Amino acid sequence: DQQVKQNSPSLSVQEGRISILNCDYTNSMFDYFLWYKKYPAEGPTFLISISSIKDKNEDGRFTVFLNKSAKHLSLHIVPSQPGDSAVYFCAAHSQGSNYKLTFGKGTLLTVNP
Amino acid sequence: NAGVMQNPRHLVRRRGQEARLRCSPMKGHSHVYWYRQLPEEGLKFMVYLQKENIIDESGMPKERFSAEFPKEGPSILRIQQVVRGDSAAYFCASSPDGNANTEAFFGQGTRLTVV
Numbered sequence: 001d002q003q004v005k006q007n008s009p010s011l012s013v014q015e016g017r018i019s020i021l022n023c024d025y026t027n028s029m030f031d032y033f034l035w036y037k038k039y040p041a042e043g044p045t046f047l048i049s050i051s052s053i054k055d056k057n058e059d060g061r062f063t064v065f066l067n068k069s070a071k072h073l074s075l076h077i078v079p080s081q082p083g084d085s086a087v088y089f090c091a092a093h094s095q096g097s098n099y100k101l102t103f104g105k106g107t108l109l110t111v112n113p
Numbered sequence: 114n115a116g117v118m119q120n121p122r123h124l125v126r127r128r129g130q131e132a133r134l135r136c137s138p139m140k141g142h143s144h145v146y147w148y149r150q151l152p153e154e155g156l157k158f159m160v161y162l163q164k165e166n167i168i169d170e171s172g173m174p175k176e177r178f179s180a181e182f183p184k185e186g187p188s189i190l191r192i193q194q195v196v197r198g199d200s201a202a203y204f205c206a207s208s209p210d211g212n213a214n215t216e217a218f219f220g221q222g223t224r225l226t227v228v
Contacts, residue, residue, distance in 0.1 A: 004155070032214055043117070043204050043219030044156070089155060099146065099211045100169065103155035 006104035023090030117220035138207030
């Protein structure tokens, strides 16, 4: 059973436009959410996170929104740059197991010049 | 400050052989996690270790897989009698404490191919 779902395997956007990556989860015990970025042949790199007590967190061009009632979060990148092209993973953990991340399958973002 | 170091980067094993994957955490980190990524899948938690202790191995297959993090040296993930289904990317992460909120840092992974 997939507790963290990224339903779009891929997304293509033009440079300068907004990229919106979506993530849904089913486990109501999740209380912390993270986004990782991964280039080919490299490990995931932490991007941004959000606690369940918040509904928005912003860091430069990256903003994560959390809708707890819908069990949905999204990552907004604006403006998108070609260097943002990578696989983006949504991950979550629960308070009782805050060392154990549950990952989605990832979304391949391609930003076209 | 070197990041999490994994070696080898690529490992090819024949069915039935043993695979040993090594992970040296970041300096000052005493918590290590192993994840496996099968093709077209997300990363899946395998095991969480502190120095000389296995804290949670709930994601480890019951047979053939073992992990250790000795007092000295790297953490080792061992897969005995490998099968084709073990082919995957294995990622190690480390953190200064046992809290993923502190943004565990991942290594570049070891890509295991079983032929």
